[in-house]
Amino acid sequence: MPPLPYAPRVYDPRRIAYAAELARGTGHFHEPRREDCPWCGSARLRTRLTAPDLLQHKPGTFRLDQCRDCGHTFQNPRLTPEGLAFYHRDHDESDPDGLPDPVLATRRSRRRHRLDAHLMRDVGEPESWLDVGTGHGHFPAAAREVFPYTSFDGLDPTTRVEEARAAERIEEAHVGHLSDPLLADRLRGRYDVVSMFGHHLAHVPDPRAELRGALAVLRPGGHLLVELPDPRCAFALLLGKWWLPHGQPRHLHLLPLPNLAAELESAGCTVLVVDRRTPHTPGDLPAALALALAHLLPPADAPWHDRPPTAAQDVVRRVLATATGPLVDVAAAVDLLLSPLLRRVPGLSNAYRVVARRDVAPPPPRAPHPRSTTA
Numbered sequence: 001m002p003p004l005p006y007a008p009r010v011y012d013p014r015r016i017a018y019a020a021e022l023a024r025g026t027g028h029f030h031e032p033r034r035e036d037c038p039w040c041g042s043a044r045l046r047t048r049l050t051a052p053d054l055l056q057h058k059p060g061t062f063r064l065d066q067c068r069d070c071g072h073t074f075q076n077p078r079l080t081p082e083g084l085a086f087y088h089r090d091h092d093e094s095d096p097d098g099l100p101d102p103v104l105a106t107r108r109s110r111r112r113h114r115l116d117a118h119l120m121r122d123v124g125e126p127e128s129w130l131d132v133g134t135g136h137g138h139f140p141a142a143a144r145e146v147f148p149y150t151s152f153d154g155l156d157p158t159t160r161v162e163e164a165r166a167a168e169r170i171e172e173a174h175v176g177h178l179s180d181p182l183l184a185d186r187l188r189g190r191y192d193v194v195s196m197f198g199h200h201l202a203h204v205p206d207p208r209a210e211l212r213g214a215l216a217v218l219r220p221g222g223h224l225l226v227e228l229p230d231p232r233c234a235f236a237l238l239l240g241k242w243w244l245p246h247g248q249p250r251h252l253h254l255l256p257l258p259n260l261a262a263e264l265e266s267a268g269c270t271v272l273v274v275d276r277r278t279p280h281t282p283g284d285l286p287a288a289l290a291l292a293l294a295h296l297l298p299p300a301d302a303p304w305h306d307r308p309p310t311a312a313q314d315v316v317r318r319v320l321a322t323a324t325g326p327l328v329d330v331a332a333a334v335d336l337l338l339s340p341l342l343r344r345v346p347g348l349s350n351a352y353r354v355v356a357r358r359d360v361a362p363p364p365p366r367a368p369h370p371r372s373t374t375a
Contacts, residue, residue: 014090015303015304021086022059022304026059026060026083029079029082029083029087030077030080031078031080032077034077037072037074038253039070039072039259040067040069040070040072042067042068042069044067045066045067045068045076046066046068048064048065048066049063049240049241049246050063050064050241052248052295053249054241054248054295055091055291056087056304057294057295057299057302058087058302060087062249063075063077064248064254070256070259071232071258071259072255072256073231073253073254073256074252074253075249075251075252079252087250088250125149125150126147126191127150127151128150128151128190128192128193129143129152129191129194130190130194130217131143131154131170131195132195132196132210133155133157133197133199134154134156134164134170135156135158135160135161136163136169137161137163137167139195140154140164140169151171152169152170152171153170153171153172153173153174153191154170155173155176157175157177157203159175162175177204177210177213178209178213178214178216178217179205179206179210179213183213184213184217187217188217189220190217191219191222193222193223193224193225194223194224194225195225196210196214196226197227199229201226202247202252203250203251204252204253205252207253211224211226211260211263211264212267215269215358218358220358220359220360221358221359222357222358223356223358224269224356224358225354226353226354227351227352227353228353229245229254229350229351230256230257230349230350230352232256232257233347233349235284235348242287242288243288244283244284244287244288257274257276260354261274261354264356268359268360269357269359271354271356272356272357274352274353275352275353275355276346276351277343277344277349278343278353279352280339280342280343280349280350281350281351282332282338282339285332285335286328286335288331289327290328293328297317297320298314298316298317299313299317300317301314
């Protein structure tokens with residue numbers, strides 16, 4: 001009897017490893033649910049949404065809670081370090097091909113990176129710049145065209161940053177988080193500019209500690225540039241779990257602009273720029289449609305599934321994906337046409353950007369509120 005066409009994939013070592021991890025279910029990937037806000041300590045919480053893993057379709061259901069007092073949104077119960085490792089495995093947000101549709105790659109475009117860098121022209125030519133959450137180093141590579149004499153270093157939780165150094169997109173590569181005191185001390189006072197683009201603060205377990213670490217590595221008078229998705233924008237509220245920046249299960253925190261600005265000011269910074277227009281990135285509508293369609297289609301082959309799809313399921317998926325592709329393209333075109341309006345109408349832009357100057361040495365970490373530990 002000839003071998004079954006899918007037999008080699010059934011015994012894929014990765015599939016066996018995933019099966020072993022999932023044998024205990026997914027409950028052990030979560031910490032105990034907390035009853036208070038990790039940002040302000042308030043016990044007035046509400047459930048913002050529940051969602052499965054809409055990008056990779058790994059098992060599990062995840063909940064985002066929102067504080068009724070300060071508006072901070074956070075995953076609750078939060079993933080453990082083991083859970084974060086499980087759900088980040090085989091996923092690369094910095095690769096546009098990993099997003100639901102290629103039209104979303106515009107958020108990673110070289111032109112966009114150059115525009116981000118131009119924002120700092122008013123503060124002069126920095127000598128040294130640390131890009132936090134740099135991934136493959138595409139932003140420093142594009143920013144060097146604007147600041148050819150600036151030394152760009154990169155920091156990322158993964159070893160992608162070392163690949164960026166090997167590709168000569170950055171000069172020094174650092175692996176980890178700035179919330180790590182050892183790393184922050186090693187880099188203390190080295191940089192004129194620290195940038196945090198995309199969803200970096202959404203991924204870290206303790207965004208407040210990450211911000212304090214970023215200020216620690218800045219020289220006095222240096223500038224911190226932070227860009228984040230706006231959880232209060234209209235599309236976040238209308239699209240719910242289909243809004244890509246909700247990003248479950250990998251996004252742990254979503255910070256409203258007032259919270260970020262107040263935290264920076266309390267840490268001895270002057271907020272120089274608050275921009276709700278330029279950071280808006282077209283893509284909410286096609287992303288939501290692509291996620292919804294992918295959720296309805298037969299699943300693609302992946303090592304965390306019990307078994308690969310049958311030949312018939314694979315054909316059906318390919319046919320339906322091809323047939324629905326033009327719908328995503330139309331949504332992308334509509335989104336792009338609307339983007340000038342969305343940038344100008346308050347509440348419609350999907351992201352915000354803050355530039356702050358470190359005026360004094362950042363104060364030591366304050367004692368946590370009795371109800372506001374990050375554990």
